[in-house]
Each structure stands twice: as structure tokens, then as C-alpha cells.
Amino acid sequence: MKKQNSIGQPYRRIEGALKVTGRAKYAAEYQVEDLLYGYVVNSKITKGRIESIDESATRAVDGVVEVFHHDNRSSLPRFDLLYSDMDAPPGSPFRPLYDNKIQFAGQPVAFVVAETFEAARYAASLLTVHYAEEEFDVDLKANMDKARDPSKGLATFIKPLPPGPRGDFEKAYAAADERFEGKFHHGSQHHNPMEMFATTTVYEGDGKLTIYDKTQGTSNSQIYVSNLFGLSMSDVRVIAPFVGGGFGSGLRPQYQLVFSVMAALELKRNVRVSMDRRQMFTFGHRPETFQHTRFGATKDGTLTAINHEAFAETSNFEDYNEVVVNHANMLYPADNVTLDYKLIPLDRFTPMDMRAPGGSTGMLAIETTMDQLADQLDLDPLEFRLRNYAERDVSSDKPFSSKELKECYRQGAERFGWNERQPTAKKVRRGNRLVGHGMSSGIWDVIALPGKATATFTAEGKLIVESAVTDNGQGTYTVMTQIAADQLGLPLESVSFKYGDSKHPLSPIQGGSYTTGVIGSAVKAACLKLKDKLFHLAQIMDGYPLGDALPEDTIFTDGAIILKKDPSVRIPLTDIIAFNRGEAVSVSKSNVPNLLKIKQYTRAAHAATFVEVEVDEQLGVINVTRAVTAVAAGKIMNPKTARSQILGGMVWGISMALREETLLDNNLGKYVNTDLGEYHIPVHADVHQLDVIFVPEEDRIINELGAKGIGEIGVISMAPAIVNAVYNATGKLVKVFPIKLGDLL
Amino acid sequence: MIKGISEAGVHEVNLVVNDEHRQLHLPPWVTLLDALRNHLGLTGTKKGCDHGQCGACTVICDDERILSCLTLATMKDGSNITTIEGIGSEDELHPLQSAFIEHDAFQCGYCTPGQICSGVAMLAAGRGDTREEIQDLMSGNLCRCGANTNIIDAIIAVKNQSK
Ligand code: FES
Numbered sequence: 001m002k003k004q005n006s007i008g009q010p011y012r013r014i015e016g017a018l019k020v021t022g023r024a025k026y027a028a029e030y031q032v033e034d035l036l037y038g039y040v041v042n043s044k045i046t047k048g049r050i051e052s053i054d055e056s057a058t059r060a061v062d063g064v065v066e067v068f069h070h071d072n073r074s075s076l077p078r079f080d081l082l083y084s085d086m087d088a089p090p091g092s093p094f095r096p097l098y099d100n101k102i103q104f105a106g107q108p109v110a111f112v113v114a115e116t117f118e119a120a121r122y123a124a125s126l127l128t129v130h131y132a133e134e135e136f137d138v139d140l141k142a143n144m145d146k147a148r149d150p151s152k153g154l155a156t157f158i159k160p161l162p163p164g165p166r167g168d169f170e171k172a173y174a175a176a177d178e179r180f181e182g183k184f185h186h187g188s189q190h191h192n193p194m195e196m197f198a199t200t201t202v203y204e205g206d207g208k209l210t211i212y213d214k215t216q217g218t219s220n221s222q223i224y225v226s227n228l229f230g231l232s233m234s235d236v237r238v239i240a241p242f243v244g245g246g247f248g249s250g251l252r253p254q255y256q257l258v259f260s261v262m263a264a265l266e267l268k269r270n271v272r273v274s275m276d277r278r279q280m281f282t283f284g285h286r287p288e289t290f291q292h293t294r295f296g297a298t299k300d301g302t303l304t305a306i307n308h309e310a311f312a313e314t315s316n317f318e319d320y321n322e323v324v325v326n327h328a329n330m331l332y333p334a335d336n337v338t339l340d341y342k343l344i345p346l347d348r349f350t351p352m353d354m355r356a357p358g359g360s361t362g363m364l365a366i367e368t369t370m371d372q373l374a375d376q377l378d379l380d381p382l383e384f385r386l387r388n389y390a391e392r393d394v395s396s397d398k399p400f401s402s403k404e405l406k407e408c409y410r411q412g413a414e415r416f417g418w419n420e421r422q423p424t425a426k427k428v429r430r431g432n433r434l435v436g437h438g439m440s441s442g443i444w445d446v447i448a449l450p451g452k453a454t455a456t457f458t459a460e461g462k463l464i465v466e467s468a469v470t471d472n473g474q475g476t477y478t479v480m481t482q483i484a485a486d487q488l489g490l491p492l493e494s495v496s497f498k499y500g501d502s503k504h505p506l507s508p509i510q511g512g513s514y515t516t517g518v519i520g521s522a523v524k525a526a527c528l529k530l531k532d533k534l535f536h537l538a539q540i541m542d543g544y545p546l547g548d549a550l551p552e553d554t555i556f557t558d559g560a561i562i563l564k565k566d567p568s569v570r571i572p573l574t575d576i577i578a579f580n581r582g583e584a585v586s587v588s589k590s591n592v593p594n595l596l597k598i599k600q601y602t603r604a605a606h607a608a609t610f611v612e613v614e615v616d617e618q619l620g621v622i623n624v625t626r627a628v629t630a631v632a633a634g635k636i637m638n639p640k641t642a643r644s645q646i647l648g649g650m651v652w653g654i655s656m657a658l659r660e661e662t663l664l665d666n667n668l669g670k671y672v673n674t675d676l677g678e679y680h681i682p683v684h685a686d687v688h689q690l691d692v693i694f695v696p697e698e699d700r701i702i703n704e705l706g707a708k709g710i711g712e713i714g715v716i717s718m719a720p721a722i723v724n725a726v727y728n729a730t731g732k733l734v735k736v737f738p739i740k741l742g743d744l745l
Numbered sequence: 746m747i748k749g750i751s752e753a754g755v756h757e758v759n760l761v762v763n764d765e766h767r768q769l770h771l772p773p774w775v776t777l778l779d780a781l782r783n784h785l786g787l788t789g790t791k792k793g794c795d796h797g798q799c800g801a802c803t804v805i806c807d808d809e810r811i812l813s814c815l816t817l818a819t820m821k822d823g824s825n826i827t828t829i830e831g832i833g834s835e836d837e838l839h840p841l842q843s844a845f846i847e848h849d850a851f852q853c854g855y856c857t858p859g860q861i862c863s864g865v866a867m868l869a870a871g872r873g874d875t876r877e878e879i880q881d882l883m884s885g886n887l888c889r890c891g892a893n894t895n896i897i898d899a900i901i902a903v904k905n906q907s908k
């Protein structure tokens with residue numbers, strides 16, 4: 001008797017119909033009685049103090065209920081720890097409305113609460129804030145002398161600092177036959193999910209709050225609010241079943257959450273606070289980063305020397321770090337390596353994880369450097385990478401838990417038609433456009449964390465699985481349902497995954513591509529425990545038909561426990577529940593990764609991307625005409641939603657290489673293109689033929705499911721492949737991103 | 746100086762929204778988007794920027810796709826508005842809605858109502874003959890999740906069905 005598996009099947013998203021009919025509700029969309037609206041006022045200066053606030057004009061607007069600022073806010077704690085969140089880097093977290101100190105441009109300084117949205121917005125525009133301005137420093141380049149090591153903390157445990165040197169880099173570099181040195185730069189980038197941050201807080205009367213928040217972690221928001229306002233966790237419920245994109249921006253609670261709760265508690269009313277698009281540029285972001293690479297190789301194409309340094313912005317109050325320089329030596333086994341990663345504190349807000357944090361930054365430098373060396377060596381870029389293929393991670397002296405990158409190269413190259421690539425620039429033309437081909441490798445570390453879930457089998461024959469985890473569009477809802485369904489051998493319709501609610505078992509924030517591995521493994525563990533419990537309950541039933549069969553001699557399928565060797569012998573699961581006096585059977589289970597085991601391996605997803613670009617010779621316009629990304633990320637749970645994740649990543653890669661950057665005016669201390677008209681992301685006309693291949697990969701080490709996660713890996717190899725393709729088309733290597741039209745003229 | 750809502754006055758606005766007559770009393774500065782979301786409870790229409798730069802708020806007004814955030818509700822007095830809630834229901838999806846599900850043309854779903862309204866109106870106007878033309882005509886609707894190719898695939902599938 002064989003079981004039907006839903007894992008690996010391209011199921012449609014379970015919530016699809018809700019999303020396409022507009023019935024899916026996001027944080028600002030819950031209809032509640034007597035709702036008040038809050039609108040935030042942001043600092044006009046970059047650094048200094050608030051001297052006074054004139055509220056008179058604001059309060060004179062009809063419908064204004066209250067104005068909140070540092071002088072009249074409700075009490076807030078004084079200890080850093082109570083402002084901490086699951087993604088807080090080492091340092092002292094920002095405290096909204098805490099005092100009169102201004103630490104960064106756009107800092108929220110007040111918010112106005114009114115009976116209507118329009119009144120709140122208008123009244124907020126009338127608030128007069130008098131500032132005493134101080135000198136500020138936001139200029140990364142001008143402050144390179146302040147570069148220092150990041151402070152250590154939980155963040156550096158999850159995102160490790162670079163390993164120490166290996167061999168003698170300087171000597172090997174000097175002795176190399178071919179050398180390439182590159183200096184790279186990209187500016188800050190802001191996540192800009194389509195849904196703007198919003199929180200609707202429902203004041204339940206008995207001191208309890210129900211909070212609809214835009215977040216990537218309901219447990220995270222719950223703990224944060226409890227700590228900040230001194231509430232018991234059981235009085236704070238955070239709900240977020242639908243989240244209009246996060247990309248990392250929802251990994252930390254944002255200030256609208258604080259304000260919505262503060263006003264609700266103070267006014268004992270229901271309050272909604274939404275950000276506007278300009279305010280979406282006033283918190284965490286991908287840090288502006290300078291990079292310096294020096295790679296050396298022998299004539300036969302063996303990489304011998306790697307030096308990769310990165311200098312990134314952080315704030316003056318927290319040390320945000322990401323993994324930028326560690327990957328070159330994981331991918332390419334050179335013996336002489338020095339890596340360095342430094343932070344430069346500035347008067348800007350703390351950066352924050354943004355889709356493929358660190359990896360997408362570092363690989364942009366690493367993979368373009370690799371192509372330049374290949375060019376100097378007269379080697380095909382793919383051949384050069386194959387000659388330096390790492391069968392073992394020499395940087396940490398560990399084996400890979402699994403690595404099918406070679407197969408990614410092979411399948412990707414074949415699908416793309418890589419062998420037709422012309423090695424020299426300006427060889428291929430279509431009309432007045434130059435055509436170029438480029439490729440890149442990709443790598444993303446697999447993160448392991450504990451997770452928890454409950455599983456319940458009901459009298460109606462339904463399996464209910466619960467976790468507080470969110471689904472920001474990754475497909476978590478559907479994939480968790482599939483995992484649970486397979487464990488109990490049920491059709492998807494009989495399974496209900498309850499998520500996006502802090503009342504369910506605590507979940508880590510949803511990021512880093514680890515959710516499928518972490519929560520999926522917990523769901524599996526809970527289902528296994530439930531099966532065990534059901535099996536043992538069945539054994540004490542009258543007329544138990546399975547005799548002395550052990551659990552492994554049976555199989556859960558079609559809503560029954562069935563004897564493997566004689567499928568006609570079965571106990572319907574609902575009979576077991578009936579025997580249990582009709583009471584549902586419920587279990588709760590934590591899944592804790594076996595660190596001792598997994599730490600012996602380097603665990604990473606890999607990818608290879610192949611790109612074709614057309615460059616208009618006269619105008620410098622670049623068009624990514626087609627691209628193929630081949631991914632090896634362990635078990636793919638749902639190829640339909642997984643493909644979309646990779647496609648989305650590829651679009652982000654186009655954006656990194658060619659579109660997005662938040663421009664900072666160093667004199668004003670402010671970002672200047674803070675709207676979607678001037679902050680460019682790819683539109684439909686920019687996105688052409690994209691192709692995704694999932695290379696089969698089995699991994700028995702990383703987690704219970706063998707799933708590595710796919711949220712970031714699609715981004716990482718795309719941008720460098722584009723830059724390399726532009727070089728192949730034009731002979732021009734651009735090292736300041738995004739590439740602008742003028743760079744190619 | 747205008748002090749508040751009372752002094753600006755409240756205007757009667759009559760709209761036919763998804764085939765239903767709706768009467769609202771609104772100050773003149775309420776956008777059609779906020780009227781739909783905050784006053785009529787039709788939150789299917791999304792707010793992605795409030796500045797006419799993202800397309801999330803696209804609705805169909807008298808057969809034209811418009812950005813409801815750039816439209817004051819009073820300007821549309823007497824108009825016929827179709828929002829995503831009027832395009833199809835869960836039991837009776839519009840072919841483009843089904844195609845969006847089939848092609849996985851969304852991830853977070855936040856841009857989706859705008860994309861669908863835009864696509865429906867574009868197809869109804871008989872426009873978008875080639876893939877490139879559709880890409881151009883849909884470029885006012887941003888998707889940060891990067892579902893772009895799936896969105897265009899879904900629209901083309903529906904266009905081919907109706908041929
Ligand atoms: S909300 Fe109207 S275009 Fe963005």
C-alpha cells in the first residue's frame with residue numbers, strides 16, 4: 001500500500017481565492033467599532049533636540065482627540081532590554097517618543113489621533129516642532145577612518161563574523177599569475193513592501209488588546225508590546241494572517257505598532273496607525289556598503305589568493321551586521337585568504353535584514369571579480385568556476401551537508417545555451433543593441449532554529465495544526481498544510497493550518513529562508529507525536545484489529561491506520577476519537593535542531609544563474625531579455641510556490657543590479673527619493689523571460705524535511721550575472737550599483 | 746484657514762459600486778480610495794502609496810481603470826465603480842481571477858486586486874495584442890514580490906481563452 005504524497009506537488013495556494021477576490025484582510029483593513037486614526041509626524045532634522053512643540057493649530061482641527069509626543073506620552077520603560085526584539089542587533093534599540101533627542105532624519109517625533117483619517121493627517125501637518133539642530137554625519141565614504149569591528153551578540157551567532165586568515169594572502173597575491181582588484185559600492189535600499197506598515201489595535205475593555213499588525217512575527221510583536229507597556233503576554237494577542245510583503249522589514253516591530261497600542265491604552269479606544277510611503281523610508285534598510293576584492297590565480301586557472309573586505313553603515317546606537325565576505329572561500333577553495341568586515345556608525349537609522357541580506361551584497365563583488373579573472377585568464381567563466389569547485393568547505397574545514405551546485409551549473413548552462421556565448425565584448429548585436437551573456441554562482445547559508453507546533457485530530461476527522469508563524473507571501477500556509485497532510489495521510493481539505501496569530505505556539509520571526517525548515521520540522525514532529533498517541537489509544541480499543549503490529553508495520557492513509565501487509569485491516573481515525581469519548585486528541589511538540597550533528601557540516605543552498613542582456617549602444621539602456629536560475633535547495637515542498645519565490649528573487653536581482661537605491665544627500669542628512677515614483681523597482685515592462693530549474697538534492701543533515709529554504713537564494717546570483725552580462729556585451733565593468741545609463745555611454 | 750471637517754462642509758456623493766447604489770456624505774477631501782476602504786468597508790482595493798505611483802488602488806470607473814487614490818470621491822458623483830469585490834466572488838471567479846490562482850500570479854497578494862482590475866479593464870478595452878504590449882500596459886501596477894512574469898502569463902492565458 002503506497003501513500004499519496006502532497007509534498008513535491010505543485011498545489012495552488014490555499015488562500016488564493018481570498019487574495020484574488022480582495023477578501024484577504026491586511027492589518028489596516030479590519031472593521032472595528034468607533035475607530036480612531038493616528039498619523040505620525042516625523043523629524044525634519046537629522047540630529048539634535050526638540051526644543052518645543054506647538055500643538056495649538058493641531059488641536060484646533062475638528063475631530064482631533066489627542067496629540068502624543070515625548071512630553072506627554074504614557075510611561076515607557078528605561079531599560080534597553082525591554083525594547084529588544086527577536087531581530088535586535090547588539091546595542092541600544094530605538095525608543096519611539098522616549099525623549100527629545102533626534103538621532104536620525106525622519107525619526108517619529110509625535111502622532112496625532114483623530115476621529116477620521118483625513119482629520120488626523122491634516123492636523124499632523126499643522127504640528128509645529130521647534131528643533132535645536134546639531135551637526136550630523138551620515139557620509140559613509142567620508143568616515144572610513146571610523147571603521148571598526150561589529151560588537152558581538154545573538155546576531156553575530158546567527159550571522160557569523162568572517163573566519164580568521166588562512167595561509168599568506170599578500171605573498172600568494174604577489175606571486176599570482178593573474179590578479180584582479182575591484183572596489184564596489186551600493187547605496188542604501190529600502191524594502192518597500194507594497195503594503196505600508198499599519199496596526200489596528202482593538203481595546204477589548206478588560207485590559208486586553210487584540211492587535212492586527214503588519215509583521216513577520218506575531219510572537220515577536222506580542223513580546224515587544226508586553227515588555228514596552230508592562231502587559232501580561234496573555235493580555236496581548238497579535239494577529240497577522242495576511243501580510244502584504246515584508247522582505248525583512250517586518251522582522252522588527254515598527255513604530256506604528258507602538259503608537260497604535262499607546263493610544264489605545266491611553267484613550268481606551270480602538271486605534272489604527274498607518275504609515276505613508278514616505279515613512280516607509282524612515283527605519284531599517286539594506287546598508288550602504290563599500291567592498292574591496294583582490295583575487296589572484298595561477299595561469300591554469302587555480303584561484304590561490306582571496307582578499308575580500310566590506311565597510312558598511314550602521315547607526316550610532318546599534319551594530320547591525322550581515323554576512324558579506326564569508327562566501328568566496330566557501331565556494332572557491334583558495335589557500336591564502338584574508339577577510340574583513342567592518343562597520344561605520346553614522347547618524348542614520350540602524351540597517352536591517354533585507355531579502356538575501358549580506359549574501360546579495362558580497363556575491364555581487366565576489367562573482368564579478370571571478371568573471372574579470374576568468375577574462376584575464378582567457379577562460380570561460382563557467383569553466384573557471386568548475387576548476388575551482390569546492391567539494392569541501394575549506395574556509396571552515398567541514399564537508400557540505402549536500403551540494404549540487406555542479407548540477408546547477410550543468411542544467412542551467414544547458415537550458416540557457418551557454419555554449420553559444422561569445423567571449424569578447426561587442427561581438428553580438430541585435431539592431432543597435434549589443435547582446436551579452438553572463439553567469440554567476442549563488443550560495444545562502446541554512447539557518448537552524450527551534451520551532452514549536454501543536455497538532456489536533458478532531459471528531460470530525462480534521463487535523464488542525466497550529467503555529468504563530470506568518471505567511472508574507474512565501475507560501476507557508478500551503479506548504480505547512482501539505483507537510484501535515486502527508487504525515488497523517490490525509491487530503492489537504494482535511495487539514496487546517498492555523499497561523500499568523502500569537503495565541504498559537506511561539507514562532508521565530510519569518511526570515512532568513514529558514515521557515516520551512518524550522519516550522520515545517522516542528523509541524524512534522526507534532527504530527528509524528530499525534531500519530532503515536534492515536535496509535536496507542538487504538539491499541540486499547542475493543543476489537544483492536546492490528547494485533548501486535550508495531551507502528552512501523554502500519555501506515556496512516558485515507559483517514560485510517562492500515563496494516564501495511566494487509567490494507568483491508570484498518571482503523572478509521574474517527575473511530576479512535578469516538579473511543580476517546582468523542583474528544584479530540586491533541587499534542588504539542590518542540591523541534592530542537594541537533595546542533596552537535598549539524599555543526600559538523602557547512603549547510604547551504606546553492607544556485608547558478610545565466611543571463612542575457614541587451615544594451616542600447618546609443619542610450620545605454622539595459623534590458624534583461626532572458627535568464628535561467630538553477631537552484632539546489634534540498635527538498636522542494638511545492639514547486640509552484642517555490643518557483644514563484646525564485647522568480648521573485650530574480651526580479652529583486654534585476655532591481656539590485658539596475659534599479660534600486662535610496663539616494664542620500666550627505667549635506668541634508670536625508671534620503672531624497674522617498675516615494676515609489678523615484679525609488680525605482682522593476683515594472684512589468686522590465687521583466688522578461690525568466691526560467692527556474694530545481695535540481696534534485698537530498699540532504700539528511702540540515703533538518704527533518706531536508707528543505708534548505710528558498711526565500712533568498714533566487715536573489716543572490718541574479719545581480720552579478722547581470723553585471724557580468726553587461727560586461728560581456730559592452731566591455732565595461734560597472735562596480736557602482738545600480739548600473740545607470742550614463743555608466744555605459 | 747480651513748479648520749476642520751465641519752467648515753469644509755459635507756457633500757452628498759452617489760455612487761454605483763459593484764452594481765449597488767451607495768450614498769455617502771463626505772468632506773470634499775476624501776479620496777475615492779479612502780471612501781471605498783474606510784467608509785464602505787470595501788478593503789479589497791489597496792493603498793500602496795496614496796500618490797498615484799503603484800497601481801494598488803486601481804478600480805474600474807465607467808469602464809476605465811483609474812487610480813482611486815488620485816481621485817476625490819466627490820469627483821465621481823454619479824459614476825459606476827467596479828472594485829475587486831465586484832469582479833467575481835469566491836464561488837464564481839472571473840476567468841482572470843482563476844488564471845491568477847492557476848499561474849500563481851501573486852505572493853503576498855497586496856498588489857493583486859489592482860493588477861486584476863487593471864488587467865480586466867485592459868482586456869475589456871480590447872487592448873494588449875502582444876506580450877510586450879501587455880507588459881507596457883500593465884506597468885502602472887507594481888509588484889514588489891516579483892510575480893511579474895506570472896501576472897503577464899495569467900493575462901495572456903485569459904486573452905487566449907476568449908479568442
Ligand atoms: S495607492 Fe494609488 S497608485 Fe498607489
Ligand code: FES
Nearest residue numbers: 852856888889890
Ligand atoms: S504579490 Fe506581493 S506585491 Fe504583488
